[in-house]
Amino acid sequence: MKKILVTYATNAGSTAKVAQAVADKLTKTAHVEVVPLEKVTSLDGYSAIVLGAPMIVGWHRGALAFLKRNQAALGQKPLAIFVTCVNLTRTGETSQEGVPLFIDEKLPKAPKNPARLGIKENYSTPKNYLTPILKLVKPVSIGIFGGSLQYFSMKWWQVPFVLLVIQAMPGDKRNWKAISEWGGQVAGKFAE
Numbered sequence: 747m748k749k750i751l752v753t754y755a756t757n758a759g760s761t762a763k764v765a766q767a768v769a770d771k772l773t774k775t776a777h778v779e780v781v782p783l784e785k786v787t788s789l790d791g792y793s794a795i796v797l798g799a800p801m802i803v804g805w806h807r808g809a810l811a812f813l814k815r816n817q818a819a820l821g822q823k824p825l826a827i828f829v830t831c832v833n834l835t836r837t838g839e840t841s842q843e844g845v846p847l848f849i850d851e852k853l854p855k856a857p858k859n860p861a862r863l864g865i866k867e868n869y870s871t872p873k874n875y876l877t878p879i880l881k882l883v884k885p886v887s888i889g890i891f892g893g894s895l896q897y898f899s900m901k902w903w904q905v906p907f908v909l910l911v912i913q914a915m916p917g918d919k920r921n922w923k924a925i926s927e928w929g930g931q932v933a934g935k936f937a938e
């Protein structure tokens with residue numbers, strides 16, 4: 747049986763459950779291991795990989811470092827990526843640099859003036875979030891999902907940044923239906 751790695755980075759913990767929900771959709775056709783990123787020692791033996799991480803002032807630094815470290819190996823195997831976040835500007839894009847996007851429909855907000863995005867709107871576009879990832883790898887699909895923002899679970903020095911820059915209300919925006927749907931799509935792509 748094929749072996750698939752589902753790995754994730756997290757700041758406050760909520761992305762772990764998203765990774766597990768994706769993994770649950772992959773188990774029909776493969777043996778799936780869900781492993782936190784810092785515990786992954788080698789990609790040998792896996793036929794495909796899912797990597798998920800939140801936006802933490804740019805995509806989680808550990809996840810980007812993982813892509814850089816393993817760029818060569820990840821170019822040889824099917825890779826799917828997911829991003830959790832709380833702000834996303836609706837741009838109507840369904841792909842980015844040729845990579846199909848799956849966007850949780852409950853997440854994006856329409857810009858006030860689509861012809862001229864504000865600074866925060868521009869910062870929160872799929873293009874801005876994904877460009878650093880797409881410079882390194884070419885995934886079979888990228889999922890963008892609502893995450894969970896809780897003041898009590900973040901580091902104290904992150905609170906002013908979140909209040910001033912992210913300006914999002916705390917809450918759990920994880921949409922399990924969308925996450926499972928994407929997991930099913932990824933299972934199909936990995937089987938191709």
Ligand SMILES: Cc1cc2nc3c(=O)[nH]c(=O)nc-3n(C[C@H](O)[C@H](O)[C@H](O)COP(=O)(O)O)c2cc1C
Pocket residue numbers: 755756757758759760761762800801802803804830831832833834870892893894895896900904907908912
């Ligand atoms: C310091 C900090 C920075 C963040 N930056 C962004 C951001 O740039 N864009 C965004 O949409 N969400 C941002 N978020 C929200 C997180 O992406 C969201 O809460 C995510 O679900 C956290 O996942 P975790 O619980 O696995 O760490 C930020 C949260 C924190 C604490």
